[in-house]
Amino acid sequence: MSDIRVRFAPSPTGYLHIGGARTALFNWLFARRHKGVFILRIEDTDEVRSTEESVSAILDSMRWLGLDFDEGPTEPRAGAWGARGDFGPYFQMERLAHYQAAVEKLLREGKAYRCYCSKEELDAARQKAQLEKRPVRYDGRCRGLSAQQREALEAQGRKFSVRLRMPDSGETAVEDIIRGRVAFDNALLQDFVIQKAAGGPTYNFACVVDDHRMGITHVIRGDEHLSNTPLQMRLYEALGIPPPRFAHLSMILGPDGAKLSKRHGATSVLEYKAQGYLPEAMRNYLALLGWSTPDSQQLFEPRELMEKFDLSGCQKNPATFDTAKLQWLNGTVIRKLPKESLLAAAEPFLKAEGLWEGIARERLLAAVGLEQEKYSLLTDVPKRVDFFFKDVVYDPKAVEKVLKKEGVDPLLEGLEALLLGLGDFTQMPLEAAIRDFCAQRGAKAAAVFHPLRVAVSGRAEGATLFVMIELLGKAKVLERLGKARKQLAVAS
RNA sequence: GGCGUGUUCGUCUAGCGGCCUAGGACGCUGCCCUCUCAAGGCAGAGACCACGGGUUCAAAUCCCGUACACGCCA
Numbered sequence: 001m002s003d004i005r006v007r008f009a010p011s012p013t014g015y016l017h018i019g020g021a022r023t024a025l026f027n028w029l030f031a032r033r034h035k036g037v038f039i040l041r042i043e044d045t046d047e048v049r050s051t052e053e054s055v056s057a058i059l060d061s062m063r064w065l066g067l068d069f070d071e072g073p074t075e076p077r078a079g080a081w082g083a084r085g086d087f088g089p090y091f092q093m094e095r096l097a098h099y100q101a102a103v104e105k106l107l108r109e110g111k112a113y114r115c116y117c118s119k120e121e122l123d124a125a126r127q128k129a130q131l132e133k134r135p136v137r138y139d140g141r142c143r144g145l146s147a148q149q150r151e152a153l154e155a156q157g158r159k160f161s162v163r164l165r166m167p168d169s170g171e172t173a174v175e176d177i178i179r180g181r182v183a184f185d186n187a188l189l190q191d192f193v194i195q196k197a198a199g200g201p202t203y204n205f206a207c208v209v210d211d212h213r214m215g216i217t218h219v220i221r222g223d224e225h226l227s228n229t230p231l232q233m234r235l236y237e238a239l240g241i242p243p244p245r246f247a248h249l250s251m252i253l254g255p256d257g258a259k260l261s262k263r264h265g266a267t268s269v270l271e272y273k274a275q276g277y278l279p280e281a282m283r284n285y286l287a288l289l290g291w292s293t294p295d296s297q298q299l300f301e302p303r304e305l306m307e308k309f310d311l312s313g314c315q316k317n318p319a320t321f322d323t324a325k326l327q328w329l330n331g332t333v334i335r336k337l338p339k340e341s342l343l344a345a346a347e348p349f350l351k352a353e354g355l356w357e358g359i360a361r362e363r364l365l366a367a368v369g370l371e372q373e374k375y376s377l378l379t380d381v382p383k384r385v386d387f388f389f390k391d392v393v394y395d396p397k398a399v400e401k402v403l404k405k406e407g408v409d410p411l412l413e414g415l416e417a418l419l420l421g422l423g424d425f426t427q428m429p430l431e432a433a434i435r436d437f438c439a440q441r442g443a444k445a446a447a448v449f450h451p452l453r454v455a456v457s458g459r460a461e462g463a464t465l466f467v468m469i470e471l472l473g474k475a476k477v478l479e480r481l482g483k484a485r486k487q488l489a490v491a492s
Numbered sequence: 493g494g495c496g497u498g499u500u501c502g503u504c505u506a507g508c509g510g511c512c513u514a515g516g517a518c519g520c521u522g523c524c525c526u527c528u529c530a531a532g533g534c535a536g537a538g539a540c541c542a543c544g545g546g547u548u549c550a551a552a553u554c555c556c557g558u559a560c561a562c563g564c565c566a
Contacts, residue, residue: 224564228564318562448527
């Protein structure tokens with residue numbers, strides 16, 4: 001095991017969306033590739049917006065994607081799920097003592113100070129700065145408060161937040177693995193709040209304290225945090241600890257170029273699960289969104305992804321999420337699946353359509369495997385096998401195009417008689433008998449096969465005819481031939 | 493408004509000064525295979541490398557500016 005340690009740190013304020021999943025995946029791949037440690041840390045310090053449901057949604061999503069984490073608090077907790085062993089993720093709300101201790105240290109060393117400014121005072125100062133077209137920046141009025149002044153303010157019942165003392169000049173640079181050196185002018189950075197008046201840590205502060213305590217070596221996160229990084233750099237310096245390496249990933253956009261959001265359709269990982277995507281396909285697709293190999297490889301075996309993933313292959317510019325490619329990938333994954341695995345993956349989707357109970361597993365397995373190369377989503381599976389087990393539903397278009405043709409009814413009548421007399425109802429004899437039938441009638445094979453397919457399955461496209469008929473069984477085939485002819489009689 | 497980041501086929505991308513009359517993949521079109529639909533195979537259309545200046549014998553690749561997009565802060 002190398003000493004590389006990374007983390008994924010979502011806020012439980014909603015489901016795990018595509019962007020978050022990509023960040024989690026890249027961290028996970030990086031850890032696996034370098035035999036490092038991957039940590040999941042739930043940033044739940046926003047008590048108003050954090051919910052238990054979001055926590056479970058995040059855990060469910062990660063479990064589905066197969067992103068297992070390696071470490072967590074040792075005390076078991078309810079609903080815990082970890083990769084190896086009985087531990088859950090870290091929760092920031094369980095780590096408040098650490099933030100508190102760090103605040104006290106900074107206060108003691110004079111690197112941070114208490115600020116008693118009220119919201120109203122700050123708003124007024126901000127508006128004034130805006131009017132004067134000066135950069136909006138906290139003016140540091142509480143920087144030099146004496147102990148007596150502080151006591152006096154506290155005696156008035158004033159609450160205080162804690163701010164970090166920032167330099168007024170110079171610059172703060174971040175050496176980003178993906179973007180290179182990014183510099184920020186210190187004159188534009190303000191003494192920012194690290195502990196809120198209500199007592200809780202701010203995002204940047206908790207993040208730095210945890211990343212340090214957890215020994216994080218590489219912070220791989222979304223581009224939206226790049227602007228937070230100089231603040232965090234100052235915190236590392238104030239705390240006297242070396243900063244980790246940073247890698248900021250480009251954003252994922254919707255088809256219209258805006259940041260991917262709900263109005264673009266499905267953005268939750270779990271929605272994709274429900275739509276019939278496979279986690280392998282999702283991982284492969286997400287990996288390709290902002291990362292590539294020098295030869296632009298598209299298809300990856302799960303193991304291959306872990307072996308080849310590299311931060312140097314990460315893209316700086318944002319990527320647009322494209323469902324068409326995801327679907328294609330999903331299809332390739334489905335096609336490679338052993339039949340048993342395909343059936344297992346399709347099970348929930350079959351059950352949802354009432355295609356499970358009371359059906360012999362062997363028949364289901366055979367039916368599901370029949371058109372494997374045509375599925376692009378698992379939700380396609382029930383649609384293609386239902387006619388084997390449920391009543392036929394005739395596709396009007398197929399009836400119109402194939403069945404309602406001159407001479408079809410006599411053809412079906414002939415087939416009915418032929419199949420009724422056929423003893424061995426298996427693929428080879430079936431094909432021989434039917435081809436023989438074609439020859440006798442002087443009909444082209446296609447002119448017989450197509451009506452027969454529609455009559456028996458209700459649709460114009462489907463699996464190889466004879467395999468399908470065999471699986472359907474003699475009784476059903478005859479029954480449906482009758483039904484199809486009745487339909488024709490009604491129609492004419 | 494300030495700061496930051498980005499800009500190669502519709503989309504994901506290769507490219508890191510000459511191999512680029514820009515390569516691959518999805519999607520699209522056509523052909524082949526074929527009992528249909530797929531899958532597979534083959535072929536094709538599709539990018540004046542955002543724009544404008546430089547630097548250089550030579551730029552998609554380096555530098556500067558502009559535009560646009562996105563993010564963060566307010």
